[in-house]
Amino acid sequence: MNPPWLNELEVSLGGAVEHGRFPHAVLIHGAYGSGRRWLLNTLAARLLHLTTADLGPMDLVAEREGKTIRHPDLLSVRPAPDKHSIAVEQIREMIDFIQLTSHQGGAKVVSVYPADAMTVNAANSLLKTLEEPPAGSVICLVTEALARLPATIISRCQRVRVPVAPSEIALSWLQQIDAGPDWASILEAAGGAPFLALEMHHSGLMDRAGEFDRDLEGLIGKQENVIVVARRWMDSGPSFALRWLYRKVAGLIRQQFVGLQGINDSPGSGSISLKAGADGLDSEPYFGYLQAIGDLRRLQATGINVEMNLVRLLIAWYGGFRGLRDE
Structure with missing residues (x-):
């Protein structure tokens, strides 16, 4: 069930994919639990010609675990399990990945989450690729705070701001997913972030x-x-x-x-x-x-x-x- 507060963004970005006008790098930013990961995975599915019809909210977003769609032309870069930062070696491996030929003749898609966890060397390494991206590659950065990213990185990406869900719409959406929990209390504890409310309930x-x-x-x-x-x-x-x-x-x-x-x-x-x-x-x-x-x-x-x-x-x-x- 698609989150209704993201419908306009999905239509706009989906149209760019369909007409071949999607940028080589996007920076998805917004509050934790607002639906950044949902939007990221929906975009990745469109770029790779997959369907998300059979995926539920917890399959698409579990932000803390960083779950994502599995595909040979999709790579998700996150801090190692015992680390808080994304190392330069990880970004170099990502660059090697998008320079390879696509397995299915389409796009090569990579995501970096959270992008603000990159070390200075990692960000510098990524910057060179953003300036001269390989043909057919799409780099998706996801962050909670733009201020934590270098201005040079931000300037080379198309920014996509994920809006805050109106409380009535978020509550209705959560109740349609599962009518049992006291979503009003959970949503309040989650600071109004519906995907964080889901995470809090399930975990x-x-x-x-x-x-x-x-x-x-x-x-x-x-x-x-x-x-x-x-x-x-x-x-x-x-x-x-x-x-x-x-x-x-x-x-x-x-x-x-x-x-x-x-x-x-x-x-x-x-x-x-x-x-x-x-x-x-x-x-x-x-x-x-x-x-x-x-x-x-x-x-x-x-x-x-x-x-x-x-x-x-x-x-x-x-x-x-x-x-x-x-x-």
């Missing part, structure tokens, strides 16, 4: 999101050990934990300073407040805290000690978000 991450909330309450009440909590969050996957914390804090900031309910802050979770441990309503510490989470998310691929920095963030949580910029 048990929804339960972890509730545990994260309880962990924060325990830290505020000094009933939890910050090192133990950080270890549990790392076991759940640092990317998911940091993404959840970022959305949690952003929602609380909106609620506190703008008067709006936050994305991940349900009416029943009011016990967690920005006022905890704070001396007043000065917004600077809170936005500094949000920036610190964003910085750690961005630096994950650099080999930084994520767990140590997560401990630091959690200590600051019940300290009124102060101290992160004073060291």
Whole structure:
């Protein structure tokens, strides 16, 4: 079942494929769980003259596992299982792949996900190929944040922004897939990202999101050990934990300073407040805290000690978000 908020993009890009006007390099960007992988795999299927009619949402998108369509003329480049970055050797292997003759006489398609995980040398190696792409090749880059990519890479790709799904449309789509779950609550916990909501439901991450909330309450009440909590969050996957914390804090900031309910802050979770441990309503510490989470998310691929920095963030949580910029 195709996600309706992507229909316009699918028609536009599909028309470019059909008329031979598809660019040699595209950069698909948007929020995690918005449908970037769905769009990528749908495009790959069109370019390789395959059908996606028999594939369900979880077959096409499982973003954390990086599942994709299997085809001899399609290569997906991701960080190695024990790495956070995409190495230059992987990009060189990709370049060798697209220079080979197509198995079925059509296009050679490669995807790089997440593109912002490329090392500097890997990005430089890819840049040379983007400047002089082999005939019949299509390079698809997928990222959550354009700012993490070199401007030289961005300028040589056609950008495709995946829109945020309107909540009513996303909820209706999820209910058509499976009427059983409480999709409204799951979608709220996923920050409005429908494919992340699917992932959370199928992988048990929804339960972890509730545990994260309880962990924060325990830290505020000094009933939890910050090192133990950080270890549990790392076991759940640092990317998911940091993404959840970022959305949690952003929602609380909106609620506190703008008067709006936050994305991940349900009416029943009011016990967690920005006022905890704070001396007043000065917004600077809170936005500094949000920036610190964003910085750690961005630096994950650099080999930084994520767990140590997560401990630091959690200590600051019940300290009124102060101290992160004073060291």
